[in-house]
Amino acid sequence: MEECTERSGRLIVAVDNSADDVALAIHSLSDADLVRLKALAQLWVRGLPRGFSWSDVLHEAIARALDGSRKWPRGIPILAFLSGVMRSICEDQWRRERLEHEVLAREVDSADLCGIGDTAGSTTDPERAVGAAQSLAAINRLFAADPDALKIIAGLSDGLTAAEICRVYGMSEREYDTTRKRMRRALLRCGLDWSAS
Amino acid sequence: MSSWRPQIDLARLLDALANEIVTTTEQEVRAAHGWDERAVQTAAKEIGRMIFGGRINLDDLGDPNETIVLVEPTMSRGPAHKQH
Numbered sequence: 001m002e003e004c005t006e007r008s009g010r011l012i013v014a015v016d017n018s019a020d021d022v023a024l025a026i027h028s029l030s031d032a033d034l035v036r037l038k039a040l041a042q043l044w045v046r047g048l049p050r051g052f053s054w055s056d057v058l059h060e061a062i063a064r065a066l067d068g069s070r071k072w073p074r075g076i077p078i079l080a081f082l083s084g085v086m087r088s089i090c091e092d093q094w095r096r097e098r099l100e101h102e103v104l105a106r107e108v109d110s111a112d113l114c115g116i117g118d119t120a121g122s123t124t125d126p127e128r129a130v131g132a133a134q135s136l137a138a139i140n141r142l143f144a145a146d147p148d149a150l151k152i153i154a155g156l157s158d159g160l161t162a163a164e165i166c167r168v169y170g171m172s173e174r175e176y177d178t179t180r181k182r183m184r185r186a187l188l189r190c191g192l193d194w195s196a197s
Numbered sequence: 198m199s200s201w202r203p204q205i206d207l208a209r210l211l212d213a214l215a216n217e218i219v220t221t222t223e224q225e226v227r228a229a230h231g232w233d234e235r236a237v238q239t240a241a242k243e244i245g246r247m248i249f250g251g252r253i254n255l256d257d258l259g260d261p262n263e264t265i266v267l268v269e270p271t272m273s274r275g276p277a278h279k280q281h
Contacts, residue, residue, distance in 0.1 A: 026248065030223065030241075031226075031237050031238055031240075031241035032223040032226035032227070032237065032241075034240070034241040034244040034245055034248075035226050035229075035230075035237060035240045035241055035244070036218055036219070036221060036226060037244060038240065038243070038244040039218045040215055040218050040219070043211060043214055043215055043218065044211065044215065046207070046211060047207060047208070047211050055247050058244075058247070058248070059247075059248075062248060077219065079218075079219050080219045083215045083218075083219055087211070087212070087215070090211075125204075128204050129202065129203050129204055131204075132203035132204040132206070132207040133203040135207050136203055136206060136207055136210070139210065139214075153210065156209060156210050156213040156214070157206035157207070157209055157210045158206070158209070159209045180217065181225070183214075183217065184217050184218065184221050184225055184229070185225065185228060185229040186229075187214060187217065187218055188218070188221060188225065188226055188229035188230075189229040189230065
């Protein structure tokens with residue numbers, strides 16, 4: 001698909017990669033890329049309702065990329081693109097869960113049992129909150145032996161920048177960078193699959 | 198009553214950690230596996246087999262022009278298989 005945007009009088013054309021490009025890129029992934037892809041899937045499955053595996057989210061991401069339902073913009077690395085697809089899958093899945101709850105609540109309400117339909121919206125968010133709290137706990141457990149990593153985790157969860165994390169937690173830039181390296185290795189080595197928690 | 202919304206924290210954290218993984222280098226992947234090339238290859242083969250559904254041996258994927266048969270989507274068919 002092509003998108004045309006006019007900016008400063010010049011026509012800018014952004015072209016998405018085709019499904020064939022996606023297949024070729026996946027085909028060409030190196031061993032290190034595949035390891036990173038698994039680590040990404042193990043990470044993103046933490047954003048899904050419990051019961052899904054990292055292979056589920058990865059299968060789905062690849063399927064969406066190949067069937068064209070998710071376009072791969074030119075200039076975006078394939079891993080970053082697939083990571084973004086997995087991210088949107090998490091959102092879609094929670095949306096689906098919420099809809100299922102709402103349909104169920106409406107059916108109960110229409111049967112005039114106890115009128116719980118009014119609370120349909122509020123019944124799903126607590127479930128997601130509990131799941132998120134469990135995922136945060138699992139991520140914290142992965143880094144439990146590394147106090148500096150836990151500081152960075154806390155800072156990232158709060159939406160802080162690297163500079164802010166260093167300032168808030170009294171870390172030097174070097175400490176921050178070396179800790180990040182340890183975290184990256186842990187994510188690549190251990191992953192965050194549900195089976196590990 | 199607490200106003201903590203863990204899903205917001207988790208979303209921020211997953212975004213940040215995903216970015217960390219995306220930006221890791223090949224060297225870091227090897228370092229994470231103790232510089233053991235075989236360990237990296239084994240891990241890669243596992244994911245490769247998963248992606249290609251066991252229908253294609255990754256060792257045979259020498260020709261980038263050949264047709265790739267990938268597994269079908271799993272999450273869009275039927276209800277989620279919960280494991281509570």
